[in-house]
Amino acid sequence: MSIRLRELIRAVRQCKTAAEERNVVAKESAALRNAFKEQDTTYRHRNVAKLMYIHMLGHPTHFGQMETLKLIAANEFPEKRIGYLGLMILLDERQEVLMLVTNSLKNDLNSRNQYIVGLALCAMGNICSAEMARDLAPEIERLLQSTNSYIRKKAALCATRVVRKVPEVMESFVERAPTLLTDRHHGVLLCGVTLMMEICDIEPATLDTYRTHVPTLCKILRSLLMSGFAPEHDVGGITDPFLQVKILRLLRLLGKGSADASDQMSDILAQVATNTEANRNAGNAILYEAVQTIMGTESIGGLRVLAINILGRFLANRDNNIRYVALNTLAKVVAVDTQAVQRHRNTVVDCVKDADVSIRRRALELVYALVNEGNIKTLTKELLDYLRISDLEFKPDLTNKICVLVQRYAPDKQWHLDSLLQVLVQAGAYVKEEVCRALVVLITNAPELHAYVARSMYRALKAHQEQAELMLVITATWFLGEYGELLLPGRQGSPLPGEEAVSASSDDLVSLLEAVLSKSKEAAAREYALTALMKLAARVPEQTQRIKATIERQTGSTFLEVQARSCEYSKIFGLEAIRAQLLEHMPPLDESTYSRNLGNPNVVDAAAAGPAQAQQAFANGAATKTDDIADLLSMDVMAGPAAASAGPAPTTSAVDMLNELLAGDLLDLLGGPAAPAPASMPAQDPLGGLFGSQPTTSAPAMDAFGDLMGSPAPQPSFPITTVFEKDGITVTFAFTKPPGQPSVTDIEASYTNASAAPVTDFTLQAAVPKFMQLKLDPATGNALQPNNGPSVTQAIHVNNTMHGQKPLVLRLRIAYSINGQPTLEQVEVKNLPPGL
Amino acid sequence: MAIKFVLLVNKQGQTRLAKYTDQGMSVEERRALEGEIVRKCLARSEKQCSFIEHRNYKVIYRRYASLFFLVGVDGDENELAILELIHCLVETLDRYFSNVCELDLMFNLEMAHFIVDEMLMNGCIVETNKTNVLAPIQLLEKAAA
Numbered sequence: 001m002s003i004r005l006r007e008l009i010r011a012v013r014q015c016k017t018a019a020e021e022r023n024v025v026a027k028e029s030a031a032l033r034n035a036f037k038e039q040d041t042t043y044r045h046r047n048v049a050k051l052m053y054i055h056m057l058g059h060p061t062h063f064g065q066m067e068t069l070k071l072i073a074a075n076e077f078p079e080k081r082i083g084y085l086g087l088m089i090l091l092d093e094r095q096e097v098l099m100l101v102t103n104s105l106k107n108d109l110n111s112r113n114q115y116i117v118g119l120a121l122c123a124m125g126n127i128c129s130a131e132m133a134r135d136l137a138p139e140i141e142r143l144l145q146s147t148n149s150y151i152r153k154k155a156a157l158c159a160t161r162v163v164r165k166v167p168e169v170m171e172s173f174v175e176r177a178p179t180l181l182t183d184r185h186h187g188v189l190l191c192g193v194t195l196m197m198e199i200c201d202i203e204p205a206t207l208d209t210y211r212t213h214v215p216t217l218c219k220i221l222r223s224l225l226m227s228g229f230a231p232e233h234d235v236g237g238i239t240d241p242f243l244q245v246k247i248l249r250l251l252r253l254l255g256k257g258s259a260d261a262s263d264q265m266s267d268i269l270a271q272v273a274t275n276t277e278a279n280r281n282a283g284n285a286i287l288y289e290a291v292q293t294i295m296g297t298e299s300i301g302g303l304r305v306l307a308i309n310i311l312g313r314f315l316a317n318r319d320n321n322i323r324y325v326a327l328n329t330l331a332k333v334v335a336v337d338t339q340a341v342q343r344h345r346n347t348v349v350d351c352v353k354d355a356d357v358s359i360r361r362r363a364l365e366l367v368y369a370l371v372n373e374g375n376i377k378t379l380t381k382e383l384l385d386y387l388r389i390s391d392l393e394f395k396p397d398l399t400n401k402i403c404v405l406v407q408r409y410a411p412d413k414q415w416h417l418d419s420l421l422q423v424l425v426q427a428g429a430y431v432k433e434e435v436c437r438a439l440v441v442l443i444t445n446a447p448e449l450h451a452y453v454a455r456s457m458y459r460a461l462k463a464h465q466e467q468a469e470l471m472l473v474i475t476a477t478w479f480l481g482e483y484g485e486l487l488l489p490g491r492q493g494s495p496l497p498g499e500e501a502v503s504a505s506s507d508d509l510v511s512l513l514e515a516v517l518s519k520s521k522e523a524a525a526r527e528y529a530l531t532a533l534m535k536l537a538a539r540v541p542e543q544t545q546r547i548k549a550t551i552e553r554q555t556g557s558t559f560l561e562v563q564a565r566s567c568e569y570s571k572i573f574g575l576e577a578i579r580a581q582l583l584e585h586m587p588p589l590d591e592s593t594y595s596r597n598l599g600n601p602n603v604v605d606a607a608a609a610g611p612a613q614a615q616q617a618f619a620n621g622a623a624t625k626t627d628d629i630a631d632l633l634s635m636d637v638m639a640g641p642a643a644a645s646a647g648p649a650p651t652t653s654a655v656d657m658l659n660e661l662l663a664g665d666l667l668d669l670l671g672g673p674a675a676p677a678p679a680s681m682p683a684q685d686p687l688g689g690l691f692g693s694q695p696t697t698s699a700p701a702m703d704a705f706g707d708l709m710g711s712p713a714p715q716p717s718f719p720i721t722t723v724f725e726k727d728g729i730t731v732t733f734a735f736t737k738p739p740g741q742p743s744v745t746d747i748e749a750s751y752t753n754a755s756a757a758p759v760t761d762f763t764l765q766a767a768v769p770k771f772m773q774l775k776l777d778p779a780t781g782n783a784l785q786p787n788n789g790p791s792v793t794q795a796i797h798v799n800n801t802m803h804g805q806k807p808l809v810l811r812l813r814i815a816y817s818i819n820g821q822p823t824l825e826q827v828e829v830k831n832l833p834p835g836l
Numbered sequence: 837m838a839i840k841f842v843l844l845v846n847k848q849g850q851t852r853l854a855k856y857t858d859q860g861m862s863v864e865e866r867r868a869l870e871g872e873i874v875r876k877c878l879a880r881s882e883k884q885c886s887f888i889e890h891r892n893y894k895v896i897y898r899r900y901a902s903l904f905f906l907v908g909v910d911g912d913e914n915e916l917a918i919l920e921l922i923h924c925l926v927e928t929l930d931r932y933f934s935n936v937c938e939l940d941l942m943f944n945l946e947m948a949h950f951i952v953d954e955m956l957m958n959g960c961i962v963e964t965n966k967t968n969v970l971a972p973i974q975l976l977e978k979a980a981a
Binding site: 089323 | 851853854855857859863864866867880883884885886887888889914915916917919920921923924942943945946949950953957958960961962963964965967968972975976980
C-alpha cells in the first residue's frame with residue numbers, strides 16, 4: 001500500500017536537495033504507476049491528489065491522466081470532484097485523452113445535483129477544446145436559463161470559452177447574454193457582463209445591438225453606487241467593486257465611437273468619478289477604471305477634465321501602486337489629450353527618477369510620449385541628468401530613447417550635437433551606430449559647426465580618454481580627422497557664446513590621436529585613429545613627418561586591419577602628387593537620402609567609414625598607377641611575370657596575411673572597382689560572394705562511362721574557347737591535358753588584334769582560387785599587330801588539386817594600350833569547357 | 837483581459853499552489869517562469885509598487901507574512917482590482933482555514949484549489965462573496981462528516 005498524501009508532502013519537505021526530492025518523487029511515481037496498473041480503486045482518489053502535488057513540484061504526471069478520467073466517471077461526489085480537479089490541472093486541451101471526457105461531462109451537465117453540474121461547468125469552462133465546445137454548446141445554453149444562480153453564473157463563464165472556441169455557435173448566446181443583466185445575483189451579473197464583453201470582442205458587430213443595454217448597465221451601476229452598506233458585497237465601504245469595474249469596462253467598449261451611448265453614460269460616469277471614496281484601494285480601482293472609460297469614450301470636455309484631475313491626484317499620491325496606474329493611464333490618454341497630460345509633466349519627470357523600476361519604466365514611456373519641439377530641451381536635460389545615475393539594466397533603453405528624441409525633435413544642429421555628445425560621454429556603450437552616422441551626416445552639412453565640432457570632440461576625447469566608450473572614441477576620432485585642423489591656433493574661429501576656449505597645438509592633437517592608436521583595446525578605434533592621422537597629415541603640414549613615422553610604425557601592428565591600412569597609407573606618402581586630393585574633406589552627405597534610408601544602415605556605411613572613401617578615391621584617382629595597386633592588393637595570387645618583378649617588397653607580408661584571412665574559395669582580390677572597399681571591414685565582407693556564380697557541376701559523365709566499359713578513359717579533347725573579346729582584341733584558349741596527369745591543364749593562350757590600330761604593352765595576368773596552382777610562361781611578345789596580324793601566344797599551366805570536385809576557374813586581368821590609350825580589363829572566365 | 841495564472845509561493849521560492857489558465861506552457865516552462873517571477877518579487881521592497889512586468893505578463897503580487905500571492909494578467913487588466921481580488925482570496929482562505937498559514941495550504945492543497953475554482957474560471961472572476969464561495973464547500977464537508 002502506498003503512503004498517504006500527508007506523508008508524501010512531509011517526505012518532500014524533508015528533502016534537503018533537489019536530487020533528494022527527485023528521488024522521493026520518482027519512488028512515489030513508481031508506486032502510483034503500480035497502483036494504477038492494479039486498478040486499485042480504494043485509493044484512487046488519494047493517488048490522484050498525490051499526482052497533482054507531484055505536478056505542482058514540476059515532475060511528469062502524464063501516466064495518471066487516465067485515472068482522473070476514471071474518477072470523473074465515478075458516482076460519488078468526492079471522487080468526481082478530485083477527478084475534475086485533476087483533469088483541469090494535469091490535462092490541457094491539446095491532449096487527445098480529453099475527448100474521452102465529453103460524455104461524462106454531458107452526463108454531469110444534466111445531473112440533478114447542482115454541485116455536480118457546477119463541477120462539470122467549471123472543468124469545461126477551464127479546459128474544453130473546440131470539439132467539446134461544439135458538442136456541448138446546447139447544454140450550456142440551456143443551463144444559462146437555469147433557475148439556480150449557482151449554475152447560471154458558471155454557465156455564463158463557461159459560455160465565454162465556448163464562443164471563443166467555436167464562434168459559429170455565438171448567435172444564440174448573443175441574445176441570451178443580456179438577459180443575465182436582469183439577474184439579482186451579483187455573481188451572475190458579473191459573469192453576464194464578462195460574457196457580453198467576450199462576445200463584443202469576438203464579433204464587434206454586436207456592439208450596436210448591445211448599445212441598447214447601456215441604460216440597464218447604468219442603472220445597475222447607479223444602484224451599486226447608491227446602495228447603503230451591503231454586507232454581503234462590501235469591500236471597504238464600497239459595494240462590489242469587482243462588478244463596478246466590470247460594468248465600467250463594458251461601458252467603455254460600448255461608448256467607444258458612439259456619441260449617443262457616451263452621452264447616455266456620462267451622468268453615471270460623473271457620479272462614479274465624484275462619489276467614489278479614494279481612500280481605499282477598492283475605491284481607487286473603480287476610479288481608475290472610470291477614468292479609463294471617460295477617456296476611452298466620446299465624453300464631453302467637462303468629464304474629461306474631471307478624469308484628468310483624478311489622475312493628477314493619483315500621480316501625487318504617496319502610494320506607489322496608485323502612481324503606477326496613474327502613469328499607465330496617462331500613457332494611454334496622451335494621444336487623446338496631450339495638453340492635459342502636459343500639465344503633469346514635471347511630476348512625471350520626477351517619476352523617472354523613482355526608486356522603483358516598475359514606476360521608472362512607466363514614467364519613461366510617458367516622457368517619451370510627451371516630448372515635442374517645445375519641451376525637448378528641458379525634458380532631454382532631465383533625462384540626461386538621470387542617465388548619469390540610472391542603474392545598468394535601465395541604461396540601454398534610456399539611451400536609445402534619448403537618441404531617438406534628440407534626432408526627432410532637436411531644435412537646431414548645435415543642440416543636437418551637444419546632446420548626443422553628452423549621451424556618448426555618459427553611456428557610449430549603448431549608443432547605436434546609426435545614431436553616430438546620422439550625426440556625421442548632420443555635421444558635414446553644417447559648415448558653420450565644423451570648428452565647433454572639432455573643439456567639442458577634442459574636449460570630450462581629452463577629458464575621457466582613459467575610460468571612453470568605443471562609440472565616443474570613434475565618433476570623436478572621425479571628427480578630429482575630418483576637422484581637426486580647425487582647432488589649431490590661427491585657424492580656430494571664435495568660440496560660441498558660453499563655450500570654453502580650447503587651446504590645442506598641432507602636437508597636442510596628434511598626440512591625442514596617437515594615444516588612441518597605440519593604447520585603445522578596440523581594433524575599430526585604432527583603425528579610425530589611423531585614418532584620422534592620415535587625413536591630418538595632409539592638412540597640418542608641420543606634422544606630416546611625425547605622422548608618417550607613426551603610420552610606418554604601425555606596419556608591424558598585430559591588428560590586421562591596422563597593419564594593412566598603415567601599409568597602404570605609407571604607400572600614399574610616396575604619391576605626393578595625389579596625396580592631398582585623396583585626403584580631401586568629405587563632401588556634405590545628402591541628408592534627405594540619409595533620412596530616407598534611415599532604416600538601412602548599409603547605405604550610410606561609406607559616410608561613417610572614412611577609410612572607405614579614401615580607398616575609393618585612391619582607386620579612381622590613381623588609375624595610372626594601376627600596376628602598383630595591383631601589386632599591393634594581389635601580388636601573392638597574381639602570376640603575371642611583368643607585375644611580379646615590379647612589386648615593392650615591403651607590402652608582401654600584409655598581403656599574405658590578408659590572403660590568409662580570406663582563404664577558402666576566394667579567387668583573388670581583384671574584384672572589380674569595388675575590390676579595395678574590403679579595406680574598411682574585410683572580415684565582414686566576404687569576397688567569396690564575388691564567386692557566387694561558380695559552377696558546381698563537374699565529374700564528366702564520360703569518365704564514369706569509360707570505367708563501365710572496363711577500358712581506360714579516353715583522353716578527352718576540349719574545344720578551343722574564346723575567353724575575351726574587346727576593341728577587336730580576341731583571347732582564345734586551347735586546352736590539352738598531359739597524359740597521366742588529369743589534374744593538370746595546359747592552356748595555350750593566343751592573342752590577336754582585329755582592329756586597325758596597333759596594340760602595345762599587352763599583358764595578361766591570370767588568377768586562380770587557392771586550391772589551384774598557376775604558372776604563366778612569358779608571352780611571345782607584348783605588341784599585337786593590327787588587322788589580324790600574327791598572334792601572340794603564351795602558355796599557362798594550371799594544376800587543379802581538387803580535380804573532379806571543383807571545376808577550373810580563372811580570372812584574367814588584361815592590360816594594353818590602343819592608340820596610346822591605356823586600358824585595363826578584368827574578366828572572369830565562365831565558359832571553360834567542363835571536365836578540366 | 838484575463839488572469840493567466842495564480843501562484844502562491846513562499847519566501848524560499850517554493851510553489852505552494854499554481855493555477856494556470858494559459859495552457860500554452862509546458863511544465864518546464866512554468867517552473868522556469870515561476871522561478872524568474874518569484875526572484876523578481878523577492879528582490880522588491882515593501883515600499884515599491886505591487887506590479888512587475890515580466891515577459892508579456894503583468895504580475896500583481898501581494899505578500900502575506902511568508903507567503904506571496906501572485907496573479908499574472910495580460911494586457912490591460914485593472915491592476916488595483918486584481919490586488920483587491922488577491923485580498924478577497926486571502927480572506928476567503930482565512931475564513932475557511934481560520935487563520936490560514938502555509939502549512940494549511942500545503943496539506944489541504946485540493947481544498948485550496950476548490951476555493952480558487954469557485955472564485956475564478958477561465959481567467960475571469962466568478963464570485964467574490966465569501967459566503968457564496970464557501971457555501972458549497974462547507975456544505976459538502978458537513979455531508980461527509
